[in-house]
Amino acid sequence: MMIPRIFRFANYETVDFKEYLSKNKIEIHLKRNMHARFLCGHCKSRIKPDKGCYKVEVQHLPLFNNHCYLVFRKYKGHCSSCKKTRSEHINFISKETPHKTKDYSWWVGRLCEISPVSRVAEALDESASSTWRLDYSRMKRMLSNYKIPKATRICVDEVYTRRKKEKGETRDDLFFTIICDLDTRRVIWVSYSRRKEALDEFFLIIGKKACEKITVVATDMHDGYGASVRQYCPQATLVWDRFHIMQQFDDAVNETRKQLHEEAQKGSEEQRLTRGKFRFMFLKKSSRRSSIERQHIESVFEENKQFLKLELVKERMHSFFNARTAEDAYEIFDEIGGWAWQSDLVPLMRWHEFMSKKWSILKNYFEHRVTSGLAEGMNHVIKTLKRKGFGYRNMHYFKLKILQTCGYLNSRYITDPYML
Numbered sequence: 001m002m003i004p005r006i007f008r009f010a011n012y013e014t015v016d017f018k019e020y021l022s023k024n025k026i027e028i029h030l031k032r033n034m035h036a037r038f039l040c041g042h043c044k045s046r047i048k049p050d051k052g053c054y055k056v057e058v059q060h061l062p063l064f065n066n067h068c069y070l071v072f073r074k075y076k077g078h079c080s081s082c083k084k085t086r087s088e089h090i091n092f093i094s095k096e097t098p099h100k101t102k103d104y105s106w107w108v109g110r111l112c113e114i115s116p117v118s119r120v121a122e123a124l125d126e127s128a129s130s131t132w133r134l135d136y137s138r139m140k141r142m143l144s145n146y147k148i149p150k151a152t153r154i155c156v157d158e159v160y161t162r163r164k165k166e167k168g169e170t171r172d173d174l175f176f177t178i179i180c181d182l183d184t185r186r187v188i189w190v191s192y193s194r195r196k197e198a199l200d201e202f203f204l205i206i207g208k209k210a211c212e213k214i215t216v217v218a219t220d221m222h223d224g225y226g227a228s229v230r231q232y233c234p235q236a237t238l239v240w241d242r243f244h245i246m247q248q249f250d251d252a253v254n255e256t257r258k259q260l261h262e263e264a265q266k267g268s269e270e271q272r273l274t275r276g277k278f279r280f281m282f283l284k285k286s287s288r289r290s291s292i293e294r295q296h297i298e299s300v301f302e303e304n305k306q307f308l309k310l311e312l313v314k315e316r317m318h319s320f321f322n323a324r325t326a327e328d329a330y331e332i333f334d335e336i337g338g339w340a341w342q343s344d345l346v347p348l349m350r351w352h353e354f355m356s357k358k359w360s361i362l363k364n365y366f367e368h369r370v371t372s373g374l375a376e377g378m379n380h381v382i383k384t385l386k387r388k389g390f391g392y393r394n395m396h397y398f399k400l401k402i403l404q405t406c407g408y409l410n411s412r413y414i415t416d417p418y419m420l
């Protein structure tokens with residue numbers, strides 16, 4: 001009988017094919033070629049199959065919507081390296097579990113790349129916990145073969161991972177540090193915490209030579225990351241992410257609004273107009289306000305000129321990142337400072353004072369316009385991952401899942417299950 005090629009397994013002959021359609025099950029019976037070498041399942045040294053054998057059923061890819069099993073005998077022998085009786089090594093059996101073939105477990109892992117584990121388990125008639133273990137150990141194996149791709153422009157960001165602290169942890173431990181290649185727009189590394197050491201770890205792994213090739217590092221305004229970049233990347237320009245700069249600026253605007261609100265007469269119309277649902281309106285760019293909001297804010301300005309000044313400062317800042325050169329930007333920045341000081345807007349004064357000291361970093365944006373789109377997008381993907389409930393209580397699993405979803409730890413880049 002002609003055996004279709006898909007039923008052929010190295011060193012085995014297909015001898016029988018049984019269908020149990022009421023049980024949704026197909027069996028492919030294999031017989032080993034006894035002349036082929038026997039290797040120890042543990043250390044792969046040569047063994048002699050002189051300790052008997054036992055029958056195994058190994059699950060393979062489904063056939064026409066039936067569960068499919070390979071049925072054959074597995075031989076045992078004494079391994080002189082292990083000094084023990086061992087079962088033979090069988091190449092097509094998954095490293096994750098002896099009950100599945102490599103092809104099957106690879107396919108399960110691929111499905112877990114695009115779908116929550118619980119849904120994959122449900123669709124395949126598997127238990128959620130064994131599917132999770134398979135996915136986890138497959139990713140761990142991919143990680144042990146992983147080489148961080150070379151990058152010259154990277155961005156570093158922190159991602160909030162969980163609420164609960166373990167013993168001895170601080171708030172910094174509740175974050176991951178995520179490192180992306182700005183050119184390929186993929187996550188290339190994830191490390192625990194948002195401390196300086198988290199970024200140090202990345203630089204230490206890629207090594208001195210790779211660090212010297214890094215020309216731009218975009219980060220949030222966190223001191224730890226900056227210190228790490230200065231220590232390890234002599235050629236790199238540090239660029240603060242504009243999204244984070246605006247966030248801090250918005251905080252200062254909001255603080256100022258609160259202050260003005262508190263200074264306003266209690267129970268006055270002005271106080272009513274500057275709190276509650278209206279408070280976000282002050283942070284909005286004027287061109288984005290609705291006509292009702294515009295009317296509303298006009299009446300606030302009439303009541304209190306300080307709000308008008310706050311508005312001017314905020315609008316000016318929105319044009320800051322559009323400046324063509326660092327010099328143009330400095331002019332805008334200087335002007336904003338002038339207004340804040342003249343009008344005595346204290347939180348904004350403090351913000352401006354701080355930023356003035358950091359101008360040497362702030363100005364870098366106008367040389368390397370690194371957008372925050374990537375970091376924000378990643379943040380979104382990671383939040384979705386968390387929502388899908390990907391067993392994120394295990395932080396190592398969660399880290400691997402980020403590298404899988406946003407990086408290279410997946411079957412788009414590692415295409416052959418036999419490669420690992």
Ligand SMILES: [Zn+2]
Pocket residue numbers: 040041042043044045079080081082083086
């Ligand atoms: Zn051995």
